[in-house]
Amino acid sequence: MITDLDHLIGLFAKLPGFGPRSARRAVLRLVEQPEARMLPLANALLAVARNVKVCTVCGNLDTRDPCGICADPHRERDLICVVESVGDLWALERARAHHGLYHVLGGTLSAIGGTGPEDLNLASLLPRLGQGGAGELILALSATVDGAATAHWVADKVAPSGVRVTxxxxxxxxxxxxxVLDDGTLAAALRARR
Amino acid sequence: MITDLDHLIGLFAKLPGFGPRSARRAVLRLVEQPEARMLPLANALLAVARNVKVCTVCGNLDTRDPCGICADPHRERDLICVVESVGDLWALERARAHHGLYHVLGGTLSAIGGTGPEDLNLASLLPRLGQGGAGELILALSATVDGAATAHWVADKVAPSGVRVTxxxxxxxxxxxxxVLDDGTLAAALRARR
Structure with a gap:
């Protein structure tokens, strides 16, 4: 019946954190101000959708290549932080926790998921260490079995280059x-006491 | 730094139910699939933003005028439900609670807010009752002081037409x-017992 609107609400409802109810509320707010809210959002989405690319250096998503972080002359270029996903990169940026560069793997090794080294963005990591003279590689991977396995694997591969891995x-x-913390975290926290 | 993306995240963060964190998560999901998710959403927004209009009959928002509800031959045309906002109309539609037509006031009378009868979509209500031969006018307004005042005012205006007001x-x-219910609701529920 309200087909165009229903279609739009359906697309919103598929976004993370949205259900049919909140999607309807968001679309209603937009539709009440088509010029002031809806068109700017549509145009911003179009601009990003048309221009977003995977950074050929680090694997980040941005409208530029190399991405804004790789191109930023103020970042410490000899400090590379390895993350699983662009979401993890954004979380670290949001926390302003890291002032070096990144390398996005695009996942972790996973025997169950069938993800092998060839499925991850690993090929370009070793050359980066060679040319840039990276002083330290920080592995910021999930504290899961797969994350730990991936960290071991990356550390092994990097070892011959002599780069410090943390x-x-x-x-x-x-x-x-x-x-309320699980036993594994408690044990790890105790072991790493200082 | 990530200006285009930051701009987009900022627009999402202004939507109801969204904060900076959830906006980032939603944009990340979109940006990971520009063709499959982002462009369709942008185009759906554009289509609605370009075509959305206020229904000249009832005040609903739709891409058609008269809106899909007013144009639907299967709705009971002699039963008009008066609501404050398009959001309320959508809520009633979602609940499939009403099979007649609507009339959207666009607010309530409010002495404090400075909203008078001339600010509401009231002028077109009385003619609708005359021509369509509406058998019943249902007032589905907020159970607030302003909602009750508006209901009284509308009921008074409609009284001469002889239409039944509920x-x-x-x-x-x-x-x-x-x-956990407030005293007012409890008292009303007791009074309206059946």
Whole structure:
């Protein structure tokens, strides 16, 4: 009946964090102000959709290639942080936790998921270490079995280059209560005490 | 730094139900699939933004005028439900609670907000009652002071036409526990017992 609108609501409802109800609410807000809200959003989406590319250096998504981070002269170029996904990269950027460069693997090795080294963005990592003279490679991978396996594998591959390889610390999250933490995290936090 | 993307995230973050964090997550999902997700969403937004209009009959928002509801030959044309906003209309449609037509006021009378009868979509209501031979006018307005004042005002205006005016019932919401309900609702629910 309200076909164009229903189609739009359906697309919104597929976004993470959205259901049919909240999608309807968001679309209603947009449709009430077509000029002020809806067109700008449509045009911003078009601009990004047409121009987004995978950075050939690090694997980040951006409208430029190399991406804004790789092209930024103020970043420490001898410090490369290896992450699984662009979402992880964005999380680290949001936290302003890392001032070097990144390398996005696009996943982790996974025996169950059938993800092998050839499925990850690994081929370009070793050349980067050679040419840029990276002083340190930080592995910021998930604290899961697959994440740990991937970290081991990357560390092995990188070892011959002589680059220092570190991993992000495991421990109690900020604001986290000890009694709700799992045993693995507690043990890791105790072992890594300082 | 990631200007185009940041701009897009900022627009998403302004939507109801979204904050900076969830906006980033939604944009990330879109940007990972520009062809499959982002372009269709952009085009759907453009289509609606270009074509959305206020229905000259009832005040609903749709890409057609008269809107899909007013144009639907299967709706009961002698039953008109008066609502405050298009959001309320959509809520009633979602609940499939009403099979007649609507009339969207665009707000309520409000002494504090400075909303008078001339600010509401009231001028076209009385002619509709005359020509269509509406058998019943249902007032589905908020159970607030302003909503009640508006309902009284509309009922007064409509009285000379002889059309039957009803109001939606107040009472205990479905699944609602009695002990958390406010006194006003409890009293209304008791009074309207059957």
């Amino acid at each position: 991993r992000v610390a495991q421990g109690v999250p900020m604001g986290g209560a000890l009694d | 109001r939606v019932a107040q009472g205990v919401p479905m699944g609602g526990a009695l002990d």
